[in-house]
Amino acid sequence: MTTMNTDQPAKTDTIEEKMKVSLDKSDFNEWYSNVVEQSNLTDKRYPIKGMNVWPAYGWKVMKNIDRLIGEELVSTGHEEVHFPLLISEEVFAKESEHIKGFDDEVYWVTHAGGEELDVKLLLRPTSETAMYPIFSLWVRSHTDLPLKTFQLVDTYRYDTKQTRAFTRVREIHFFEAHTCHADFEDAEKQIAEDLEIMERLGKKLCLPYLMLKRPDWDKFPGAFYSLAADTVMPNGKTLQIGTIHQYRDNFSKPYDIKYEDTAGEHKFAHQTTYGMSERLIGAIVGIYGDNKGVILPPAIAPYQVVLVPILVKKSKAEVSDSCQKLRDELISVGVSVHLDHRDIRPGSKFYDWELRGVPLRLELGPRDLERGEVTVVRRDTGERNVIKRETVKAAVVEILNDIQASLLKIGEQMLEDSINTVDAIDEAKGKTGVIRVGWCGEPDCDDQMCKLLEINMLGTPIIDEGYSGNCGQCGKPTTTVAYYAKSF
Amino acid sequence: MTTMNTDQPAKTDTIEEKMKVSLDKSDFNEWYSNVVEQSNLTDKRYPIKGMNVWPAYGWKVMKNIDRLIGEELVSTGHEEVHFPLLISEEVFAKESEHIKGFDDEVYWVTHAGGEELDVKLLLRPTSETAMYPIFSLWVRSHTDLPLKTFQLVDTYRYDTKQTRAFTRVREIHFFEAHTCHADFEDAEKQIAEDLEIMERLGKKLCLPYLMLKRPDWDKFPGAFYSLAADTVMPNGKTLQIGTIHQYRDNFSKPYDIKYEDTAGEHKFAHQTTYGMSERLIGAIVGIYGDNKGVILPPAIAPYQVVLVPILVKKSKAEVSDSCQKLRDELISVGVSVHLDHRDIRPGSKFYDWELRGVPLRLELGPRDLERGEVTVVRRDTGERNVIKRETVKAAVVEILNDIQASLLKIGEQMLEDSINTVDAIDEAKGKTGVIRVGWCGEPDCDDQMCKLLEINMLGTPIIDEGYSGNCGQCGKPTTTVAYYAKSF
CATH class of the missing domain: 3.40.50.800 (Anticodon-binding domain)
Structure with missing residues (x-):
């Protein structure tokens, strides 16, 4: 390939060479792998696994998305900050669930300038443990609350699954909002605001999604509960494109984020986070691309x-x-x-x-x-x-x-079409996409449904869908409906 | 301090607390150390040495500077790219001068996910060795040239000297332009363009500087020659705020960046780089601040x-x-x-x-x-x-x-006033600031002048100053004038 991997196509006529790589979306995985590189969104030839180069064209798309996110966040009173990449081992380890969740995935810096470091440092997999020791200094009084911050950074996770451009990489371009509140109720209001922001961004990015509450066993390490936005790719697998977490005081206690309330009492702050990543690009490419290449929504296209x-x-x-x-x-x-x-x-x-x-x-x-x-x-x-x-x-x-508008409409229709509502889990056999089925609430029933179809529970809807039916496994009457799928 | 370290001052009235820390510029080092933090440009309380937090106010200043740089670069045909942070040891080691120059300063990632890595990875101290293996894939034909790219990233250097916010940190917010050209002459044209960009940026940032060619023994590791912009701080020490390097084919050979010319011959590209960092903020704070705090030029102030x-x-x-x-x-x-x-x-x-x-x-x-x-x-x-x-x-x-305009004028006057032209090096004894003195070109004479006053040669002017005099050390007639100073 003689193409220059930059903003504009090569100055030479390379159509013949490009045409050698066929783009046939009927083989989704192969098509995706080719189209992200052929379109100059990414260059996967960097000599470290899971770390890709952003050529100018791809970086422009990412920056447009970053800009849309930043505008939403600033207009809702968040402030952009920038925290260091490195976190010391002892600070990282303060919240026990969190470290358990990430311990297998972190990159460790052990040496510098030819010497071994006294304290091992890790590359941020996410920034809770970088930010919260400083939040404990920033938050002192109730007048400092709410504290609403965000940053746009690269994060690092040594994911051992097969890597895939944008959707499973080891260097992840990441947006993360972190907030502190006086109490649980105020933190809940923040989550309501995050849901509105997500809705507006989803429209701008032409990305329809299911907003589900993850089951307890699949929440973010350290969270009180986790909400996640899942979109459905053309091969029927879901892709998590955004998460919103209610931490309650799970982090503020170990990191000592306390404030003095109006009565002079010292209380722990309640916290939330909201995160999205370059996966948004992977979703847009996957959903809208065709045999000619990618199709970018005007709101994020480098050139409209x-x-x-x-x-x-x-x-x-x-x-x-x-x-x-x-x-x-x-x-x-x-x-x-x-x-x-x-x-x-x-x-x-x-x-x-x-x-x-x-x-x-x-x-x-x-x-x-x-x-x-x-x-x-x-x-x-x-x-x-x-x-x-x-x-x-x-x-x-x-x-x-x-x-x-018409891209979004197509995407919404595709999402709707990908959902299979079944009364009993057996009916879901052979179906691709999302399975929507009643669930009695017993982990054992979930377990059996998952095993039968090699799927996972995505969660339960956050808006009451007025469901009334039976558990797909045991048949007990239930008003809870759960969503299942194979995930990316 | 109850101040929230964010975009706006704390909601509570903290004037009394802030006034406890006096800002007296007559003790420059103490003043600088206090003012950068009091003004919320940085937060130095992050628990890793040399790695500071960017609170919202400081980050806004940095982003304004990044924006000005980006605008200049884009308008001169550069494209923004984004390369991975991690570089593998073997790729890093290809250019021998370069690795010698940085080996003492790099952070090493040796483990990930609980396992030792087969190949050690380092955090970029600068991105030549991350980019050039990919440039060798991007550059194939003369029609791919010139390739003009830049990125805005954080870089990592385990500097063992005393750290100081913005001017000597271990996580450095960095701008780096990297270009490839058909030949030396075209690369020289790029350097001329870089000098023009630097001049325009200097005006916008109200930063006057000396543009000097560094002596051979002080050039960038791997460079053919290095130009550097030095500004002078109120304590008379110089601060390097920008560098422009001519690499010739020193990197393109080990990294195999070759192109086919019009005659079908394969040739190595010639390369240049241009870099600046958060030091720009340190310089602005140092030069213009007073006993009341910092003074920001309107072009970069978060609020004008x-x-x-x-x-x-x-x-x-x-x-x-x-x-x-x-x-x-x-x-x-x-x-x-x-x-x-x-x-x-x-x-x-x-x-x-x-x-x-x-x-x-x-x-x-x-x-x-x-x-x-x-x-x-x-x-x-x-x-x-x-x-x-x-x-x-x-x-x-x-x-x-x-x-x-008036800030820039003041800065220019300060720079001019800080330069002491002497005929013999003895006359410079007791003077603060920059020493401008004739030099015969002998390393030994330089050496003795440096030792006498505990100063370093910054370099020689890139524009002919029409100098005619004698070597400040040996007295031999010379038309070469050199600049010396104590540096930050």
Whole structure:
């Protein structure tokens, strides 16, 4: 592959080489593995397992997502902070459940400058234990609460399962919000706010999901309870794309995060966290991509529009000038545009940008110029239209909005279609996707259902679904419904 | 200290507590150590030496600097990428000078998930050895060149000298540009561009500097030559705030970064790098701060203006409304404003924001309202003026520009004043600051001059200063002038 793994495709015509790697989504795993690299979202050739390079194009997508997350967090009163990567072993070990949960996954720094360190240091797998000793200094009085912070960092987990770009890596680009509150109720309000933020972000990213309360045995190490957003990939497996945890005072006690209330009494803070990662990209790629490549929602695409001049000798200068004018006009209404000047065939450009998932392609040639028109091609539907030059600004904005809305609608339908409601677990045999089934609450019934279909419980809905039926295993009447699936 | 280390000062009135720590710049080291923490730029209480926490206020300053750097780099055709933190020992060791230069300073990851790793991994001290194996895959043809990339990451150096916030830390927030070129000449053009970028950034950050070519024995490990920007702190010591390196093909050979030229011949690329770090903040704090706190240039201040309502019972609602209107007006012309609503005395607010270095304070009380006026106080000069309410938008923009310009002018004068030109090295005895002296080019003469005054050679100017004199040590006639100083 001679492609430069950067923001724009190689300057040379590499269509023939790229076409050697076929993209056939009917073999999902193979397709995914190829498409993330072919589209320049990632480069998996870095010589350490599970650690990939972000080429410019992929990093732009991630930064757009980071920006959307940051805007949501700042507008809800969170402040961005930045904590050190390294955590000392003794500080890490203070909350016993937490260390048990992560001990198998951490990278240890044992030496520096040729010497062995007195105290071993670990790379943050998540930042509770980096932040909370400092929170105990920041939080003193009830007037310091709520403390609402977040950071965007890379985290490190020595995951031994098979690695996969974005969805299972050992260096994980991560968003984590950490908050402190006066009491459990105020922390619960934070979780309600997090759910709203997640909903807004889900719409912007075109990512539909199930928001479920994880069963007790699968909650985050140290949490009082855990909520998780699961989306469903085309192969029927679920992918966890976000988590929200209520810690109660489980961490504030060992880390001594106390405040003086209005009556002068000292109390432990209640805490929450909210996290998401580069998995969001993996989900978007998986759900919307096709045999031509990835399809990016306009809200996160590095370029919302690519403009391809159709050049013939006679009118070259004219068409070039018009393209530049058109680009500037679109930029003036807030559309991000890339004008593809490369000296290669238009067909190769089409191929490249389809592979990379640019939502909308505009073509402008001598004939369009003569007729006062522009050709517009949607990446999601492939639909090709000719529009009047003078309406192009409004039309492009409208089409981008429509792509955003219609992708989300497709995704929501796919999620809905992937859910199989069954009365008894036997009925779920042979079905792919999510299994929705009554559960009496007995761990033993869960266990048997899981074993029968080699699935796991994702959890129970956080909104009352008005379920009334029977346990899928033992048949006892129940109003609890549980969701099961094979997970990534 | 009950202050919350975040974006805004604590909600409680902590002026009395803060005043306990005096800020007296005549003792520069003590003053610096206190002011960086009192102003909430950093929190040094993280339990690992040399690794500090970025509270929200400090992180906002850093992100503003990152943004300015990113804008410059993107506008000159660089693309932002993001490479892994970890580098394997064998890949790191390929360029022998480079590993010799950093071997004493790296952190080693030896274990993960309870097991010893087959290959030791190190935390990037800088990213040459992370990037260049991948560059060798990205660069194939002359059409892939120039390759111009940059990243903004944290780097890790186990520096054994005494740590100091921003200027000597072990986790360093870092900008690094890496480029590949067809030949030496094209790489030289890149260095010329870097010098221009540095000049523009220096103006935006109000940071004057000397741009010097480091002597051969002090160049970056692996470089063909190194240029460095040194600024001078008020105690007369220099601080290196930026470096630009010409690598020639020193790295492309061991890392096999080759391209096919137009004639079909395979050639090694020529490379350059350009780096800066959080030291920029340390320099700004050191140069401009005073006994009241730090002074931030408007271009990087988290808030350019703080608006303090002077509330008296009778007109509370009126003043509050007017303040909100004023804030919105200023935001509409691109000024970042913080309206300080806290229920504490105005004097405490003045104190807090002066400590944090907000360039301009606006006060609005009932009397101002009556007279149709606003009170304006400059942080840099302390000057207090009353301006007509209807002129406030234009006036604020103008004053901010003036602060920016006058800070830079002061800094430039300070730099100029700190340079002592001497004919013989003996004359430099007892002088603080930079020594500018003729040098015959003999390492031995340099050595003796360094020993005599316990100073180091910073280097020689990159622009011909038309010097004609004698070597400060041996007296031989020379047209080479060298700069010496004690360095941070």
